[in-house]
Amino acid sequence: xxxxxxxxxxxxxxxxxxVAMQGIKPRLYDAMPxxxxxxxxxxxxxLNLTHSEPMDRFAKRYGGGASxxxxxxxxxxxxxxxxxxxxxxxxxxTFVGTSGRVFPKEFKAAxxxxxxxxxxxxxxxxxxxxxxxxxxxxxxxxxxxxxxxPEGIVESIADAVILALGGASxxxxxxxxxxxxxxxxxxIEVTNLVPANCGWEANWNSDIIESIEGCPLKxxxxxxxxxxxxxxxxxxxxxLEGGALYQLGPTLRxxxxxxxxxxxxxxxxxxxxxxxxxxxxxxLIDVCISKWRLGKAASSLxxxxxxxxxxxxxxxxxxxxxxLHIPLIGPRPxxxxxxxxxxxxxxxxDDQLMIRGIPGLFVAGEMIDWxxxxxxxxxQGCFATGKRAALGACQYLGFKG
Ligand SMILES: Cc1cc2nc3c(=O)[nH]c(=O)nc-3n(C[C@H](O)[C@H](O)[C@H](O)COP(=O)(O)OP(=O)(O)OC[C@H]3O[C@@H](n4cnc5c(N)ncnc54)[C@H](O)[C@@H]3O)c2cc1C
Numbered sequence: 001x002x003x004x005x006x007x008x009x010x011x012x013x014x015x016x017x018x019v020a021m022q023g024i025k026p027r028l029y030d031a032m033p034x035x036x037x038x039x040x041x042x043x044x045x046x047l048n049l050t051h052s053e054p055m056d057r058f059a060k061r062y063g064g065g066a067s068x069x070x071x072x073x074x075x076x077x078x079x080x081x082x083x084x085x086x087x088x089x090x091x092x093x094t095f096v097g098t099s100g101r102v103f104p105k106e107f108k109a110a111x112x113x114x115x116x117x118x119x120x121x122x123x124x125x126x127x128x129x130x131x132x133x134x135x136x137x138x139x140x141x142x143x144x145x146x147x148x149x150p151e152g153i154v155e156s157i158a159d160a161v162i163l164a165l166g167g168a169s170x171x172x173x174x175x176x177x178x179x180x181x182x183x184x185x186x187x188i189e190v191t192n193l194v195p196a197n198c199g200w201e202a203n204w205n206s207d208i209i210e211s212i213e214g215c216p217l218k219x220x221x222x223x224x225x226x227x228x229x230x231x232x233x234x235x236x237x238x239x240l241e242g243g244a245l246y247q248l249g250p251t252l253r254x255x256x257x258x259x260x261x262x263x264x265x266x267x268x269x270x271x272x273x274x275x276x277x278x279x280x281x282x283x284l285i286d287v288c289i290s291k292w293r294l295g296k297a298a299s300s301l302x303x304x305x306x307x308x309x310x311x312x313x314x315x316x317x318x319x320x321x322x323x324l325h326i327p328l329i330g331p332r333p334x335x336x337x338x339x340x341x342x343x344x345x346x347x348x349x350d351d352q353l354m355i356r357g358i359p360g361l362f363v364a365g366e367m368i369d370w371x372x373x374x375x376x377x378x379x380q381g382c383f384a385t386g387k388r389a390a391l392g393a394c395q396y397l398g399f400k401g
Contacts, residue, residue: 001397004158008035011365012164014386016125022394025124031132036113037173043109050080050376052096061377064370065346078387090115160360160393167340167366168193189345195337196371197246201329202239215297221263225251247373259327264298273318341371352392364389
């Protein structure tokens with residue numbers, strides 16, 4: 001029984017590992033000259049492997065087309081403790097940071113990837129690089145795969161196939177999202193791939209941005225729609241970046257006129273702030289900026305975005321400081337995003353992540369219609385769906401054979 005795995009990111013590699021442990025020697029194909037290129041990019045940020053929070057909260061982090069009950073079940077196949085134990089088994093010690101995020105002690109992806117690929121090869125996984133999948137058909141119960149390779153078009157046959165082709169962010173790593181038209185051509189529903197965990201563009205006045213580009217806004221609360229997040233933002237030339245904004249992405253995408261409401265002093269109410277200025281001389285806004293100890297970025301934003309009526313009293317200005325509205329234009333291009341929302345629709349999939357209408361064809365990882373915030377949830381989701389699809393493929397092949 002032949003199993004082909006297409007895509008050598010964390011999801012595809014996990015699939016290969018799981019099937020190899022069941023005694024199947026899969027062929028793993030990837031369009032790039034080497035596997036795990038996006039994992040290596042993630043390593044540049046320290047490689048946040050997973051999060052340490054309890055699984056009931058963990059499962060609720062996932063948005064997109066599946067319920068949190070599905071995620072609870074899928075993550076129970078391979079949870080955050082399993083991921084840490086797996087890394088340790090590869091000789092990579094992990095630790096829990098102050099925010100609950102889990103990192104390798106070395107903050108690097110390369111040693112983990114190297115040892116993982118070595119172990120997979122030893123376990124019988126064969127790697128076929130520079131093989132870009134361009135065609136996929138099921139004929140007489142077997143899959144016919146067409147690859148674009150440096151030697152020309154190559155055909156390969158398999159009894160079951162797992163696709164783990166990633167999203168469409170950072171296409172330089174191989175995740176181009178070009179698979180969408182291939183799958184849609186097979187009648188598979190794919191929801192639009194859109195940028196997630198990404199920056200948003202704002203219409204900064206050029207005078208302001210010259211002075212505050214690169215400045216952080218710390219200890220703030222950021223809201224969009226009915227969702228509020230405590231955290232940080234970073235002012236960039238084109239708009240804003242930062243963890244608080246990334247978490248609001250799904251909400252912002254659904255707003256007709258996207259924008260943020262920022263509370264620049266969440267630990268005080270407006271009256272408490274006004275009480276710090278019982279009387280004053282000179283320009284009120286400058287006095288407030290000084291008494292409220294506002295940094296450079298907060299001061300500039302207050303001056304630029306608080307309407308002139310709010311400059312009348314300390315209390316009205318305090319209200320403006322606590323509800324500064326920043327209109328946004330739209331997300332940055334998907335190529336720059338950390339992850340992708342949208343993908344193969346869950347309505348096409350059974351519990352084992354097999355395409356219902358094409359028995360033997362499975363999907364795993366970021367190419368499925370789910371999204372999650374940064375914090376290790378993305379990789380954990382790829383590992384868990386990878387294991388789920390791989391076990392499904394083994395069961396399918398066993399059933400066939
Ligand atoms: C800058 C950055 C930092 C990140 N940091 C973190 C982090 O710290 N923690 C975290 O949890 N997540 C992080 N992520 C996200 C995480 O890396 C991804 O969610 C994860 O890599 C997705 O895994 P995947 O296996 O689904 O897809 P990918 O890793 O995208 O792999 C897909 C593979 O499929 C191959 N492929 C695509 N199309 C074809 C085709 N037609 N034929 C053959 N092969 C094909 C590609 O070459 C690629 O190797 C980060 C992402 C970025 C961009």
